[in-house]
Amino acid sequence: MLSRRALSVIVAVRNGAPTLVRVLTSILSSNLRRDDYELIVVDDASTDGSPELAGRYADTIVRLTGRSSGPGYARNRGAELAHADVLAFVDADAMVEPDTLQRMLKTLADRPALDAVSAAHNEACDAGNLVSQYRCLLLRFGERRENGANGNLGAPCTLIRREAFFSAGMYDEWRFETAPVEGIDLGTRLRESGRDIVAGRDLQVTLLKRWGLLALAGEVCSRSLLIARSLGYQRARRAFPGDIVFTLSRSAAPVFAVLCIAAFSAAFLPRPRLSVGLAVVILGAIALNLPEYAFFAKVRGIAFAVAVIPLHLCIQAVSGLGLCAGWVLRDTFGDGAPDAAIQAYAEVGVESWPPVPRAPAMATTQSGATKITSA
């Protein structure tokens, strides 16, 4: 019976109790028949009772203990247990619409040559605060600029054929333990191997997470740093131009944002000529971001667009600094990698549970056995 299911929905969670129930009930409220899919929740060493909550709704729970290994690692463990030919990866803070999964599944069924389909972010964010609203709109703005054929796997809900997922080597659990950019990386690898991905711009999910200023700045900084260090900016941008980092770093905007903040700080010095300089860079930064502000004004009104100008400049500056730090780290230390003990365990091939993260050159077959690829 299990093998006849059309879809395996995999949700990786780490301390996501506040949003997990709403996410799982939104999946259960899908138009799909309950027998047509299995729901697998992988708990990445939570301490807030997430696995027990997940047990209220899921078919299978995978409990990872010890330290957190990241969403890519957790999703891979779920995929290894999945029975269906199509895998759906849904974030633990993303609520799907009732028809989202059904329509995504139909898209794959209608186009046999297509290997993956991703959903887009809803303009509306569940949290009502300014920072969260701004973040969701920014993501949406980036996705709108993408060509529909240029889908990505960094979205909060993606469907991918099982065969394509495993032959691409699954999510890279070796390099991406923290910032969730493993989806961009997987999408890039799939594209480079000639696979086809599409973005369903009218297929939307609503983010339930609430961001404060520091949380957003931290997320953008670590994401920028990791993209620049591990993926390479240009390579990742081709794969996922709608990502928040690329939206923020469009043209020379981050440079102007950094100058803007520096000039604003300098304006407190008693030198009148600095005020002129400040005005110039602020006007320059605003001019570079006019498309974003126009979009914000169209969706939320002019007051919102004006209110987020300082926030946008700050986050843009953080993104620029994160990218620079990533490039410096890449040139100085090379690509990121797990600590020496994990590298040693992986090299020896220690069999354990939870499994030792696998290096990128190791791909996993559908049965879970590891083999060396020519990559």
Next chain:
Amino acid sequence: MSQLGSDEHQNNDRSSQAHAFADAVVAESAKMVYRVALADLPRGAKRPHVSRRTPRVSLIVVLPENHVVSPDRLAESLRSHGNKEIDIVVACAGQPTNLTALQRSVGEAQFLLAPAGTSVEDLRELAMRQVPGDIVTLLSGGLLQDVGGTAEMFVSR
């Protein structure tokens, strides 16, 4: 968690006969049957990190009141895990019947008896808090009237 004792027998109607039957089973293997309520168990207790070579697998059979599960479905679930050793937990709300048959079918199972009226979700969460597995599969029973015959079914009433 408290172990079930062989008290509170009522023998004057069918319901009390079911109680007596269950208690007889309990007396037979008292260590494997527990009466539990969701409120008694803490949520979010950190699981100790125990490194092992292969994951520990648990199967939870969820049987709310008036739900049944067939031996075939149970066997299929067990088969899907291959030859791995599996901890089996049967979580029932109300009073289960055919308990001995179920026990015979699944072997060394642990039985959780929740108060009558416990919802499916509460029953599942309750069992999740009890099982030791790294990989936990939950198998929900079907409604008695939907599934039909009960001769070989494991029923919770």
